[in-house]
Amino acid sequence: MNQTARDVSALSPDPWSTEVAVLSGAVFGAAFSFRPTGTRFDVLVATELVREPGPEPSWPVDDDGIEQLIVSALLRPGCRPSPSATGTGARSRAGRCATDSDAPSTYPAPARPGQTVPMSNDIADAVLALPPFSGISYRALRATDGMPPRSS
């Protein structure tokens, strides 16, 4: 349940991309889990913990509403794997589905309700998908930053 993530699907060469980039440093707290009827997997609902007020959440306020939303997504007809799916499964805007078979293994193990989950620090696939930048960029150092000796 994101509040600071970025929908990067429009940047993907894959027209069926459903990718959302969870930003480095974002922290999520496990809210609840449930097993959708007829499936062999659990769904863990994790809500982002924000340091500053973000946009209003676009999901139901109650757990039952969230569960219903997810079950409805699972039952959506016409799903097929996205050829380049690398994120967790989600509906595409075109009505097709991506799989979560390639979900990054670096993501932490599911947490119990009440635990906080530091997300992966791996750089987002969306960033890596950008072309290499071979120009000059800059970063400043202060005296306490282990700067090199000043030239004479």
Added chain:
Amino acid sequence: MAIPSSKDITEVVANDGVVAVVAFLNRTARDVSSLLEGRSNEVALLPGAAYHAVGKFSPIGHDFDVLAVEEILHEDTQAPAPQWPHEGAKIADLISEALSGDAGEPTTEVGRYVGPLPLTAATAKKNDDGSDGGPDDDAADPEAPAEG
């Protein structure tokens, strides 16, 4: 973790207490401005990227040094050709010119572009001719490679 840097040096030196500016001559970094909200000049230095010092100069009218560091490509890494001059003096001119430009309104929180870099004591990779491949060998500071 990726290290934020900026294409705009005036944004970087807008921070208080700056004593040095590192100019990254990138090969594999990513211009992530299109992924960020609002106007941005941010370039992400990828985790694992390694740079070695190739030159240093003190820009006239400023009380900080500029240290130029060039990215060392890992074997088999595909990268576009460098988009900067080969000669160190021309790089210095380019940076000095950028410093004298109109700073304008910072595009983002400039505090993202200041702070320590992970430094290692690695020795700069030498080319066959004995140089380190940088634009200004004489001013190189091989003891300050940075790893992104």
